[in-house]
Amino acid sequence: MLFNEIIGQEKVKEKLISTVKDGRISHAQIFLGNEGSGNLAIALAYAQYVSCSNRKEKDSCGQCPSCKKYQKLIHPDLHFVFPVVRNKNFKKPVSNDFLKEWREITIENPLKN
Ligand SMILES: [Zn+2]
Structure with missing residues (x-):
């Protein structure tokens, strides 16, 4: 995802970019x-x-190469944690159980979330 694909939020984007330029990225x-x-x-x-x-x-x-991996949501430094529910297939579900579907939905429409 590129910043220029996101409409608005200019002040937020500028602030985030400045943290990188200043070398002050929060952990x-x-x-x-x-x-x-x-x-x-x-x-x-x-x-x-x-x-x-x-x-x-x-x-x-x-x-x-890094951007290409981020665009596919497969970069090794990119991790997702999202709510999941138990069902007949997953008695103790975790986010990774649904990662394939999550990636598909998020790549299809990242601005909806
Ligand atoms: Zn790049």
């Missing part, structure tokens, strides 16, 4: 917002930007 951050706020998209764009090997002034390159 943990929460991106909290209502459905449709684009918080997941911004978190994904930020993670991609942080790891991009050829980042630009205001966005990641979208072309380097």
Whole structure:
């Protein structure tokens, strides 16, 4: 996900980009917002930007090996934890049990979450 694919949230994007430029990236951050706020998209764009090997002034390159992995949501530094429910197939479910479906849904429409 690129920052330029996200409409609005300019101040948030600038703030996040400045943390990278200043070398002051927090070890943990929460991106909290209502459905449709684009918080997941911004978190994904930020993670991609942080790891991009050829980042630009205001966005990641979208072309380097790291960016390609982030775009497929398969970068080894990218981890997801989301709510899951128990069902007949999963007595003790964890997020990774549903990671394939999560990736498909998130790649299809990252701005919806
Ligand atoms: Zn890149």
